[in-house]
Amino acid sequence: MFDWLKSLFATKRPYKIQNLKKKRVGVTARNLEELTKKGCEIFKINPNELSIVLENDGTSVNTQSYFSKLPEQTSFIFLKAGETWNGxxxxxxxxxxxxxxxxxxxxxxxxxxxxxxxxxxxxxxxxxxxxxxxxxxxxxxxxxxxxxxxxNGIKSYKTKSDYMKNRAQNRIRSYYMNAKKRIEETTNLENKDDLLDLLNELSQELSNNQFHGGYFARTDASERICDEMGWFFCEGQFNQNVCEKQHKINPYISHTHRVMFSLWELDHIIEKSRVVIPTLLEAAKRKDDTQKLSWQKVYDLLFTRKNLKLVQKACHDKAARENTLEWRTFLIDYPS
Structure with a gap:
């Protein structure tokens, strides 16, 4: 109620509105109600059958409180009944x-x-x-x-698979560097030396596995995520078994497809920054002299397909997820 009353006295702000026929119009409005009225008149849409979404990502705009937080020149898509817009x-x-x-x-x-x-x-x-x-x-x-x-722009590479291998290695290497930074910044931890030893183990194993460059290299039949032609298929959000929208891409087709693939993500099902690393630090804090940290457990969670899914940008859900890890699972007993 307060937001609506406030909007009555607001200054008109400029916005852009558009329908799926690509008709685009600049308008000014004080509030969502005024924007809705103008859009319905311009696009000949029944207000009772109207949905308004953001052009960038398809977010629904249906309250004045949300509308008031959007900046000037925001672009809106006006949809009739049965129409959809995903961004x-x-x-x-x-x-x-x-x-x-x-x-x-x-x-x-x-x-x-x-x-x-x-x-x-x-x-x-x-x-x-x-x-x-x-x-x-x-x-x-x-x-x-x-x-x-x-x-184009990567003339130093001899083959497509060499370049794609390097892309995968860079992503995996960034996960290691992120973990390394978090651990090295940790202070007042009695067993920090154990964590530094674990980092060395991870680094050695990554080197042995060539930083899993085969994930993106179609010539690597044993490790590639794609098929032999280079087609990658989205594996869906972290809590789904499949991609409902059936996203797919082949970066081997053209320069443009290669560029678009840079926006696909290797998503940690169990989040590395919010869950894996904090749980590892907790395990290091609680371990006793009869136990050691399991580098293999950490390795699997950070770098392997046991915890990594390839997803298209629209399926990369960054919302907080339930912590399903127990710190005790990061510890193994020394042989007696």
Missing amino acids: LYDLISEVLAKSDSTILSNDERNRLRSFLLEHETMEKCKQIQESVKEEECNVRAETNTDHETWF
């Missing part, structure tokens, strides 16, 4: 699935994120679909001489 990322993915164009520069991740957040993205998607030239699908090609455009 810009899904739209871009759909466009790229139909095209092998190389639309992005070498500054991959930053440019791509900027592209996804740009206000005119829907129109750009339409332009891509309408104007891009179809290139011959070189998905089977591996070397930089057989598919030169795929290697």
Whole structure:
């Protein structure tokens, strides 16, 4: 009630509204009710059949309190009954699935994120679909001489699998460095030396396994997550067995698909920062002289497919999860 009364005296702010036919209009409104009225008039939508969502991620906007927290120039999608909108990322993915164009520069991740957040993205998607030239699908090609455009910005790599192997290694290496930093920053812990020994064990095992670069390398039949052609299939949110939206991607197809794959995540089912590392520290604190820390337990949770799922951005749920770990499981007894 208070938010609604407050909105009556608010200054009009500029916003952008759009429907699925890609008609885009700039409007000003004091509150959600005023925005709704203007949008329904412009798009000829029955207010009783209307849903308003954010353009970026499809979040529903149905209360004045939430609307009032959104910044000026926020873009809204007006949906009629039966229409859905899952956000810009899904739209871009759909466009790229139909095209092998190389639309992005070498500054991959930053440019791509900027592209996804740009206000005119829907129109750009339409332009891509309408104007891009179809290139011959070189998905089977591996070397930089057989598919030169795929290697734009990464000329030092000889094969696609070499590059993808490096991408996987970098991700796994970042998990190790994150754990190492957390442990080294821990103070006033009596058994800190045991943790440092555990780090050495983890580092050695990672080296032995080449930092699991095979996860993304289609030529590594024993470890790859993809199929032999390079298709990766989303494995769904941490609490699901499958991806309900059936997301998939093949970064081996083109430069653009390769760039898009950088937004897929290796998701820890049991969270590394909120659960695994804190539970490890608790185990180190509580262990007695007859016990040692299990580096294998930690290794499996941080770096292996026992606790890692490949997910598309839309399926990467960052919400806090239930702690299912018991600190005692990180300890093993010394041989008697």
